[in-house]
Amino acid sequence: MLNDYNTTGHPRVLDAILNAAGRRFSGYGTDEETAEAAGLVRRLIACPDADVHFLPGGTQTNLTAISAFLRPHEAVISPASSHIYVHETGAIEAAGHKIVTFLTPDGKADAASVRALAEGHDNEHMVKPKLLFISQASELGTVYTRAEMAALREVCDEHGLYLYIDGARIANALASSSCDFTFEYIAEVSDAFYIGGTKNGMLFGEALVIVNPLLKADFRYLMKQRGGLIAKGFLLGIQFRTLLEDGLYLELARHANSMAERLREGLRAAGISLFVNNDANQVFLFAPAALLSRLENRVLFEHWGPVDEAGTPIRFVTSWATTAAEVEEVLKLF
């Protein structure tokens, strides 16, 4: 339970690719499968005018989108724990843009912090914040409520910021028990967002949705320039179509979340305290040294901070492929 990208793809996704053997497709996402998948996305979010583009991975999607949307002096605001700030090897800065950040207890941006940064950057000797980046679910597995997103939209409107949502785990957010919003709302509240495929059943692939008409122009040029317009784009179309045409996408996320919930329950029953309170597919706990050595070599997990004498924070992640038996095995170690 190291992460949610440790298996190939869901059987139905693989079947769909197999079934396409023998067919010929036009290149670079100009094929019919891609068109159909884009149509499914538009229906899903009830946004018939959205532009939909399929890219091979998350870092690729974030860097291509953000560098397409911003002028050179424009900057991103994000929580200090955001993926683009910490774990994408400076991809956004390599494309020329500063990220200005604020600390959060739970990985979620709050309107007051965003407002303070936007107001504090008020002259040409500083970068100009222009895009708010959030992840839904966040890097700590927490889920923004509808009201929280609305408040962020409001501060974005006040300061002329685009709201961009990294949806690598948007399915887990939508499938979480506390979710009080819809896929349509994501499109309504944001200027652009992406729907993650890699972590929810696909071999690889993410669907970027551009809602704001001002951000649409020439996007395929940028995809090509950044290396994200793959030759066999139809592979992304086939996979997304499979996930979206009859609800498989959210079904897989519900399964992942339920496995995480079972794990959380078991841990709590074992007296383990979780240092993040969330209900999506990530589980964070603090492992004292003795526990840590018991877990090692028996289950895969990720270190989530520095090891010290007392122990270390660690993370488990569940996915569509996690089984109840696996969860039980892990719980036995506690």
Add this chain to the structure above:
Amino acid sequence: MLNDYNTTGHPRVLDAILNAAGRRFSGYGTDEETAEAAGLVRRLIACPDADVHFLPGGTQTNLTAISAFLRPHEAVISPASSHIYVHETGAIEAAGHKIVTFLTPDGKADAASVRALAEGHDNEHMVKPKLLFISQASELGTVYTRAEMAALREVCDEHGLYLYIDGARIANALASSSCDFTFEYIAEVSDAFYIGGTKNGMLFGEALVIVNPLLKADFRYLMKQRGGLIAKGFLLGIQFRTLLEDGLYLELARHANSMAERLREGLRAAGISLFVNNDANQVFLFAPAALLSRLENRVLFEHWGPVDEAGTPIRFVTSWATTAAEVEEVLKLF
């Protein structure tokens, strides 16, 4: 016969992916399948010290490698017909590097042209050429001989240039009837090159080989930063292992080339003159207006230059998936 990336993947490649269902892999290419595929590459080129990295596509590979190898004022020399100069939407320039070019009749770089450019850039008001980019086979399907590559190596050594080979169609070069070199020689003559997978049986993926030790440091950082370090890297490992473990890779290219040869023979028999003389998997002819309208809607091909009253240059490409029957169908149109 529009291109060599219009089908999914070779059945054995797909089988290998299917067979991996149920297995768990570590992420980002740190898995055993990837390690094994890298080992196969090293054996294939008889270069046990080479670094091998797997990336999702060709533009991605070129831009990641070249921008990793060069300092900001260093430039690329390439033929004016090269893929990076014409058809990658300025990806190399977007990473900060100028490409200086020369015209060629056949898509192949010649030592004299490279030398002239290297010598002509002799002070700090101009960029400093540092890398020679060639494609083997070239964008016109022509294949460099061993002597031609040796001559380029010599001029590179004279002027401190790296020699980088885009091998999107290196299999077709190696499988061509005129080929007088080996895979080992490619590694011997170059500083870095890539072995194309997307156009020769894989769903997606290229294998970058770094031979020059000076160019190896921290390459995975650059892959991540440019968006080319995919989460499920094991998919690339599985596919390359399948192609390389028992000779399938060159077998597929031999088939593609033989289909192109059959097409060329049929065209010549029909009195059609080919404007590029080559023996890999691309076929270039000039189509007068009448022929052009006869071909359209009956067979897929690519325009290879402007249409004028007399007609237009066009390109057919064969692949591992092209059948003899398809070739016959096309020839009937002439």
Add this chain to the structure above:
Amino acid sequence: MLNDYNTTGHPRVLDAILNAAGRRFSGYGTDEETAEAAGLVRRLIACPDADVHFLPGGTQTNLTAISAFLRPHEAVISPASSHIYVHETGAIEAAGHKIVTFLTPDGKADAASVRALAEGHDNEHMVKPKLLFISQASELGTVYTRAEMAALREVCDEHGLYLYIDGARIANALASSSCDFTFEYIAEVSDAFYIGGTKNGMLFGEALVIVNPLLKADFRYLMKQRGGLIAKGFLLGIQFRTLLEDGLYLELARHANSMAERLREGLRAAGISLFVNNDANQVFLFAPAALLSRLENRVLFEHWGPVDEAGTPIRFVTSWATTAAEVEEVLKLF
């Protein structure tokens, strides 16, 4: 007569700086001298709404302006002899933009070549030309006529290109005997241009004029980011005010041009043929080997191409500081 930047500044410019001793100025060009100089520029070009920014040098101005105006996939069209393509060490590419070029006999862009390039770049696998860069006078000292500029404007309008004019030697163009246009016309025909100070009497400095309202936003941010917003911006204001307030600017250029004309006449009288026909402040001739060795160490000039057995092309440049006596001295060597 090596170039037009080999002396300090015109005495009146130096006086103006001296006279400012003891005064205190606000920083970064927010002072009154700068405001006054900007006003003089606006009156000079009869364009009350233009934005005027003062930058320290030509390469700085070109790279800041062009990278401010373009999105990452947008490219520059320019003659292959243009300064930004050859002699600015890839500054535009380092800012991420490809320059696509065409050959010219005389350093001047022609509408047909621009149109061909604009039309040839028609899909997302290629860069998108968006800005035409020309130099007035050109790098070969030739001067565009009003009709030539109008024709370029027309092709720019057809293809949605900005027209940007590098005016490092715009004073020499305006002061040339063949000039059939005004300073106002430069502002009318272009989207942005710069008025060169460094080569025409100033210690350093150029005045960038942005005419097109779409290109104005946040330009000072870009100046700061690229290092071109100097702390003591008032120095640029003081200098430009001195040159522009009573016609000194064009007077200096007329002098430079007349010295070049005298040199050209003397050379022709000596039977020397000039390989560029122009009437601004640059003089190009072909120096056979014997002449070359006679000139060397006696007069400063610039090589303008490779030396071969027959000789080499060379360039003389005159400036506001060139004297008739100097010209006579040079002519004695022929």
Add this chain to the structure above:
Amino acid sequence: MLNDYNTTGHPRVLDAILNAAGRRFSGYGTDEETAEAAGLVRRLIACPDADVHFLPGGTQTNLTAISAFLRPHEAVISPASSHIYVHETGAIEAAGHKIVTFLTPDGKADAASVRALAEGHDNEHMVKPKLLFISQASELGTVYTRAEMAALREVCDEHGLYLYIDGARIANALASSSCDFTFEYIAEVSDAFYIGGTKNGMLFGEALVIVNPLLKADFRYLMKQRGGLIAKGFLLGIQFRTLLEDGLYLELARHANSMAERLREGLRAAGISLFVNNDANQVFLFAPAALLSRLENRVLFEHWGPVDEAGTPIRFVTSWATTAAEVEEVLKLF
């Protein structure tokens, strides 16, 4: 007393420029004045092998040097209050490099914070810290002791970091009463640093010193590419020669510091508490609302943080041009 760049230049600097009228210089810093100034710098720092380059401004110098020294995935570590992080409009990020920061009470980097950041960045999903940026004196006017710099050098050596010192106000550091190091030591402890001219008597200009031989190659290419190789480079040579040939440089800084000291003494006598304890040429105090309104329109100063009900932090800066009378005038307002 708004800042230290609000006047032209020191009279002797202006005289030197005036005296150069009539002379002809070769371009782009290849002249003898520049060579002589570089020699003076080398003697000053007792480092005969150092490379010395003259650039027009501070942001330009920082961005050119840092982007020349780093590969794309390499990052800068600096205090969160550093000029490059806050007040250069993302110039470093625009050149592709992330800056990772830590908070400091006094604007000075400490070894423990640097070590923690270096150790925390330990894999290819994060940037690789490679250069420590500090300002001497710091942005808060504080001065690093020799021991503090030695400790930073040590942590840099442990983690393979370059130590780069922004010396916009290095003269004020060296002239401060608490200074326990020499100019030689700056060269000994760092890999590269710059000696500020703009804020200490010059019209404009900074001298970059590259001590580490690994960082020297091709630096003039980078200067040209970033727009920092000015045509009339001899102007920088003339000015630096004047400041350095007989000790004027430090003399001016001693004057500036003594004026600041007089101001600090007067403020303390008036019961005003200074919120930064330093002895160079910056003075920081907290101005309650009543004081603030009394100061406004009577003396120039800079806001150093947000205004709130209680008041606002403000900054005075003295320079070579500040007079004792001016200081007295300011003190009368308290």
